[in-house]
Amino acid sequence: MWDYTEKVMDYFLHPRNIGEIADAEGIGEVGNIVCGDAMKLYVKLADDKKTIADVKFQTFGCASAIASSSALTEMLKGKTLADAAKLTNQDIADFLGELPEEKMHCSVMGMEAFQAALIDMHKKHPDWNVPVVIEEEGENRIVCQCFSVTEARIREAIKTNHLTTVEQVTHYTKAGGGCGGCKPDIQEILDDINGNKKKSSDDSAAARPPSQLTNLQKIALIQSTFDDIIRPGLKADGGDAQLIDIDGNNVMVKLAGRCASCPSAIQTLKHWVEAKLREKVSGALNVVEVK
Amino acid sequence: MNEQDIIYVDNNATTAIAPEVFAAMEPFLTTWYGNPSSPHPFGSRCAKVMVQSRKAVAELIGAEPEEIIFTSCGTESDNAAIMSALETQKGRRKIVTCAVEHPAVLSTCHFLQKQGIHVDFLSVDHQGRINLDEARAVIDDDTALVTVMWANNEIGNLYPVEELAAIAHEHGALFHTDAVQAVGKIPINLRQSQIDFLSLSGHKLHAPKGVGVLYRRRFTPFLPYLIGGHQEHGQRAGTENVASIAALGKAAELAMEHLRDEQCTVKALRDRLEQGLLASCMDPVVNGDPEHRLPNTSSICFKYIEGEAILLRMYQAAHICASSGSACTSGSLEPSHVLRAMGLDYQSLHGSIRFSFSRYNIQDEVDTIIRVVPPIISALRDLSPFGRK
Numbered sequence: 001m002w003d004y005t006e007k008v009m010d011y012f013l014h015p016r017n018i019g020e021i022a023d024a025e026g027i028g029e030v031g032n033i034v035c036g037d038a039m040k041l042y043v044k045l046a047d048d049k050k051t052i053a054d055v056k057f058q059t060f061g062c063a064s065a066i067a068s069s070s071a072l073t074e075m076l077k078g079k080t081l082a083d084a085a086k087l088t089n090q091d092i093a094d095f096l097g098e099l100p101e102e103k104m105h106c107s108v109m110g111m112e113a114f115q116a117a118l119i120d121m122h123k124k125h126p127d128w129n130v131p132v133v134i135e136e137e138g139e140n141r142i143v144c145q146c147f148s149v150t151e152a153r154i155r156e157a158i159k160t161n162h163l164t165t166v167e168q169v170t171h172y173t174k175a176g177g178g179c180g181g182c183k184p185d186i187q188e189i190l191d192d193i194n195g196n197k198k199k200s201s202d203d204s205a206a207a208r209p210p211s212q213l214t215n216l217q218k219i220a221l222i223q224s225t226f227d228d229i230i231r232p233g234l235k236a237d238g239g240d241a242q243l244i245d246i247d248g249n250n251v252m253v254k255l256a257g258r259c260a261s262c263p264s265a266i267q268t269l270k271h272w273v274e275a276k277l278r279e280k281v282s283g284a285l286n287v288v289e290v291k
Numbered sequence: 292m293n294e295q296d297i298i299y300v301d302n303n304a305t306t307a308i309a310p311e312v313f314a315a316m317e318p319f320l321t322t323w324y325g326n327p328s329s330p331h332p333f334g335s336r337c338a339k340v341m342v343q344s345r346k347a348v349a350e351l352i353g354a355e356p357e358e359i360i361f362t363s364c365g366t367e368s369d370n371a372a373i374m375s376a377l378e379t380q381k382g383r384r385k386i387v388t389c390a391v392e393h394p395a396v397l398s399t400c401h402f403l404q405k406q407g408i409h410v411d412f413l414s415v416d417h418q419g420r421i422n423l424d425e426a427r428a429v430i431d432d433d434t435a436l437v438t439v440m441w442a443n444n445e446i447g448n449l450y451p452v453e454e455l456a457a458i459a460h461e462h463g464a465l466f467h468t469d470a471v472q473a474v475g476k477i478p479i480n481l482r483q484s485q486i487d488f489l490s491l492s493g494h495k496l497h498a499p500k501g502v503g504v505l506y507r508r509r510f511t512p513f514l515p516y517l518i519g520g521h522q523e524h525g526q527r528a529g530t531e532n533v534a535s536i537a538a539l540g541k542a543a544e545l546a547m548e549h550l551r552d553e554q555c556t557v558k559a560l561r562d563r564l565e566q567g568l569l570a571s572c573m574d575p576v577v578n579g580d581p582e583h584r585l586p587n588t589s590s591i592c593f594k595y596i597e598g599e600a601i602l603l604r605m606y607q608a609a610h611i612c613a614s615s616g617s618a619c620t621s622g623s624l625e626p627s628h629v630l631r632a633m634g635l636d637y638q639s640l641h642g643s644i645r646f647s648f649s650r651y652n653i654q655d656e657v658d659t660i661i662r663v664v665p666p667i668i669s670a671l672r673d674l675s676p677f678g679r680k
Contacts, residue, residue, distance in 0.1 A: 002599075009603075009607075012600070012603065013604065013607060015674065018673065018674055029676075033595070033637050033638060033641070033677055034637045036597065036617070036618050036619065036624070036626065036641045037597070038676060038677070039676070040676040058674060058675060058676035059674055059675070059676070060595065060596065060597060060641075060674075060675045060676055060677055061597050061600070061619070062597050062598075062599035062600055062617070062619035063599055063600050063603045063619075065597075066600060066674060146625075147624070170624070174624055177623070177624030177625070178624060178625055232404060232410075235390075235410075235411070235412045239414075240414075257414045
């Protein structure tokens, strides 16, 4: 079990500001039940529409998620939106004394909920000059499929907390903590921000599949990728799949075992099976589910 | 915190050392520190206690003393059986196991997959049960070993190991079972089975940590995992952990004496807990196979809330020590592989709590849990954005 500070335990056992605000100007929702933590934050402004009058929250998650959420509500109350927008996840951790590094993603979730509430407020009241951080174009791509973490969130966490390793990024954002398939992508983002030189492009070119495959080669490569990588991967989680047919660039796949009844089967097919086939065989492939 | 204040219901994680067990091992940590291989009587005293322990462990599982190999833990026993089977079954390149195995088996199989061994993972249904027809379909003449646990540590399910051993033998494969959770909790008689290897662990049955056993059926081919001296008839090198082996012998004797209690008093505590919590908590779901389950284990999911939060509040309220399959208790980010393999819905997956009893638990403790837990569940439900009316 984790070693929490007294303040974390206090905010976990006696959380302040639980609940909903019916007439909140901004509501931020982040996370989901699949990922294991989620938070809903209600922000109510004073009559000046600049100062935060009241904040309430609902959180699904572990002790540090609940404590971080509650701490955030206390920190936000009475602040102007402009001052509140300057807070970082590190401020939540400092307020609580300390969070175990593996739990830093709980503080990040808090800040994301507040940012989501600001965006919600801005959408409802574009004339209020709500200090919204607009995400840069192109950074909204999802890097970690398991936990739906965008590139923008990873970049934000790296910059705010001066992260240097993939493991740290996982602790702060959860990205890379599921199947681990996106770890090379996270490393690339880290290298980009921290200014490390990329490996020579020759290495990556050598690992890429040949772009010109004959039909027969393509089918054989799809079959072997399916048997050697995809099925063992699915079986490790109690699932399975069957390669039904290949028609041009369409690969017909039937899910079996646990996968057949899994609520995230489509994600598995699109984000994992298709991604693997594209990586190993050809970027043009599409996976089509056959029932 | 006082140790007498603790309500310890996490006996599938580890157990208290029984006072009689401690008394049996202590002389071998102090007075009789000899090496059992030594030729002098001081060493022979240690060799003698090992003979007694071997006999007691053999009796507990219905085996012969010469079929008992002392190891350092359950994991070592599992590893030794799996690696040996691949070595001795030359030409066979396949292992059949199950999706809900303990990491001692599962991670070893994943490691072997990377070495080119074909591994089939038997799937489980919503109650965590395997299907013998699936086993019959995948076990073939290329299979070196079938390894399926006797009892699951998280949900307590019992698996049809005797039937699986027979199927394995029809194809000339060996059969191993990780019985770490089963030994001492249910009657086991290996003489009436075809099981080739069985792993057990001392600290799950009131002996200390750091001692285990690999049962190897007589004439089953075997190659040692640890290579070195001649200890354990050349089957497991390394100077014997005499004190812990003495302890395990005593623990086995006690387990034999108390085997009936497991089915009666321990089971009654477990059932009382389940009835109490099912009657008073919001949306509880009992996991596993109600028909074939260890008598001491109860795995319950509480919807829309998270396991670590429940555990910490239980401890704060009454020093209750249980465990959870939630990701936040394991240091990983993904919840229990067992519950996921069972296809539990996500509302329940993160809020599982395992209570596991021993003969040292009493009814007062169960009643405290039944009193303390329901308000915790409803308080956390009030905090949760999900499952609201």
